[in-house]
Amino acid sequence: MITQVNRLQDFIQIRNDLETEDIGFVPTMGNLHDGHLRLMEKALSHHKICIVSIFVNPTQFAENEDLATYPRTLKEDIEKIKMLERKFEKTVIVFHPEVQDIYPSSQQTTYSDLELRNQLEGSVRPTHFDGVTTVVKRLFEIVKPKSAYFGKKDYQQYIIIKRMVDRLHLNINICGVETVRNQEGLALSSRNHYLNSKELKKALKLRKTLLLIKEKLNQVNELSEIEAYLETLKSEESWNYLEIRDPKNLSKVESLGEELVILGNYQVGQTRLLDNLEWSRN
């Protein structure tokens, strides 16, 4: 049975009454697509109960960003969740709180990842990760899950949340889930709705370029060779960034190790698209 809860007090009551701690949590901002449903499928496969939050978090949007126009589709989201719930025959609780529940004026402590907050995505969205970590920490306190599921499309978000959980000893398993793509390879994202047909074509360049870099990594032995290759690719102006990093902590690499992650942010019209590809030498 799906349970929908809006008021924080009601959610806390329901959470306290649960007879199990075996809870898989999927935090979302709604407008659910197959990528979100994949996260829920993982949570439902591994836990007795799945809790999904739907909350468009204002603190992770800068003033010039799309908070006002971000798609809010609660009714359709609930229908999608109902279909999954029927398939798994397990309990799903959907928590869709109001801003004042998540950010009561009496309690506003921001969590920041001082090393990673200004790098990669943070270099183009300087306050974004403070907002993400703050809301996720607050949701973790309210939901008290055993595990939480995050899409690896937002690789930096996944790593920053893992680091936060380690540093604060939160005792929650952070599970990264593979990116879901459309038939042409474009990573699913709520922001893909902003693209017209010409832009959708241009967007495919992002994934194609990451695959080219992966191929090049299979051929070279020196970091300098791959750095030179990245420089030529980046001469196309649309790249907000295109980098290779250590997949464990996103630190810069000094040499080509056994494992890397290639991360890119590609500008298509007004929309910044991000994607990444993990690489390992074998």
Ligand code: PAF
């Ligand atoms: O990935 C998202 O949708 C959001 O950043 C998250 C994790 C739900 C926090 O608002």
